[in-house]
Amino acid sequence: MPVLVMKFGGTSVATLDRIKRAAKRVGVEVAKGYDVIVIVSAMSGKTNELVGWVNETSKFYDAREYDAVVSSGENVTAGLMALTLQEMDIPARSWQGWQVPLKTNSAHSQARIEEIPTDNLNAKFGEGMRVAVVAGFQGVSPEGRITTLGRGGSDTTAVAFAAAFEAERCDIYTDVDGVYTTDPRITDKARKLDKIAFEEMLELASLGAKVLQTRSVELAMRFGVKLRVLSSFEEQSDEAGTIVCAEEDIMENRPVSGIAYSRDEAKMTLISVADRPGIAAAIFGPLAEGGINVDMIVQNISEEGRTDMTFSCPVDQVARAEKALNAAKDKGDINFHDLVADTNVAKVSAVGIGMRSQSGVAAQMFKTLSDEGINIKVIATSEIKISVLIDRKYMELAVQALHDAFELEKA
Template structure:
């Protein structure tokens, strides 16, 4: 029998009626002859409620107990789904992270999966179990304490199980019916993509597309796990959703597959920095120590031994970055005349594996933006993406202009 992993997010299991609908979907796959591993999230809103309760206990708390509380939402969902499946005549049982076990690092709140032994579940499947309902987002540390995997942890759990058990596919059920060429709320012309390469999906996820969590796509690419993104609120169809797969499994790729954007960006510039070897390390080392995630970096051509250094960062990390830069200036490691911050910028990107073999993508992108009066502040490129930093007020206009320029509405 082939194995299939199905993952259901918080909105898909938001109440008992939706859990019953999920059970019917699982039942269809069981009837097709699959041994099914279902990974579930907490009901929508429950994790935030649990986090709030922890916060009310006091400003400081034990991270180990935080994980013990916050992970309980998934346990409730797993137990309820197992009960409904049993009521439907399907041999199912729930599994918490420590029972599998999902072995993780000790970083509470942001643990990483290190190993998923298959013996316990394989034994139960051999004894007749048809469905294993696994609580996502959680595992167990080497010290024997419950851990949680951080944002999007249930997606990562699902992909990890698919890799460990050699699953035929990992289906990620959400409240959208697949991956789109851009956010449909921004462009009415956005089109669902039938197939997309791992590399493209990874870029889109890291650049602002919120359909899949970046870590889960990284894991799927590393272990060649075929992912399918589809809606839990639409009728089941073999051709539904978007398949995330190897580039070789796509017959012909468009030059650009999608337009991604992130509004929560800021731009920071160190004015008149000494242009000397080691200056970049002196700047970005302290930023890393403060946990500041830096993305786009531009250094101007030096003049009279001085230069300007510009970089982008998440807007909520600006205070940390200021603290780091004030520290290096006070300590004498980096001497700059001024620190300029623009917190009203956005990052817009075009992504496509077809860029590897097509010239003129950047020219078309810049021309499309210029025709609508959108000024570009910073540009970065890679083999399959081009990103620009622009004024945030032009975000939707830029996305729509690029979507039209590359004709992404066409199949």
């Protein structure tokens, strides 16, 4: 039988009633003739509770035991979902990551999937099982220890199973009914998209949109997995949600498809750095070793052999960045006059694959912000994205103004 993957996030399985609602959706697909692989997250709030217990127990914890604890939330949900389906007379059983097995590397709490053998599940499907309920977010290391895939890892689990089993589709059920042109909480003009290209979704996910985890979109694009994002709380139909697909499956590409934002950004500037070969490596090497996620980078024009280097990073990584750079300065690897951190900025981005073939997007974006009196601190571009750093207090105004300027409310 054809295989369908259905993933239910934490809010979709937050209570027993919601698990029953999700199980009914699975039953509909089983009745259509699918063998279904259901990927479940922990019940809403449970992972945070488990992480809190670990931190309270051990400040410098063993990452292997951390994974053993925090992965348990998904095990509970998988068992409850399987029991619920069995009560509906649907042949189902739960699977933990090690039982499949979902094989990963040994990078605990941030493991990467290496292989998903299909033999075990296919054998059970052949024996009459109709639904395999798999605990998301978890796998097993070469050493036989439980691993976890990082926050949002259940999305990645779902896409990986869809690729491994050559599923007809991978449905991601969340608390929103699709992918929007921007956050509906910021502007009521935000419009749900029927389709969005993998590349656009990847940019939006990496720039702050919380609908899908970045790694899951990367996997879907790499293996050509057809993704659908839809709500577990809305009426189900074949046209529901947003399809994430290849660019060629979209009839016409607008210059801009969506406006993304990231509220918790910081701008850091190294003042008066020696302008010499290798200076960028000397700066960003220690930042990489310190686990700092650097995004936008700007180097000023050199004067008398000195320059300024500016970059952005998440605001909660500023202290680590300062520590790494000052340590490099103390070792003599780099020399700078001052290190200035601005923790009151936000990143706003326009994303669209249509930018490749249409000019004027940057000019329109910058004019729109200028007309609203919003000063741009840093600019970064790619083939399908333009991002700016602005004062955080203007973030919502910028999103609303750009959404209007590019007429994203129109289909």
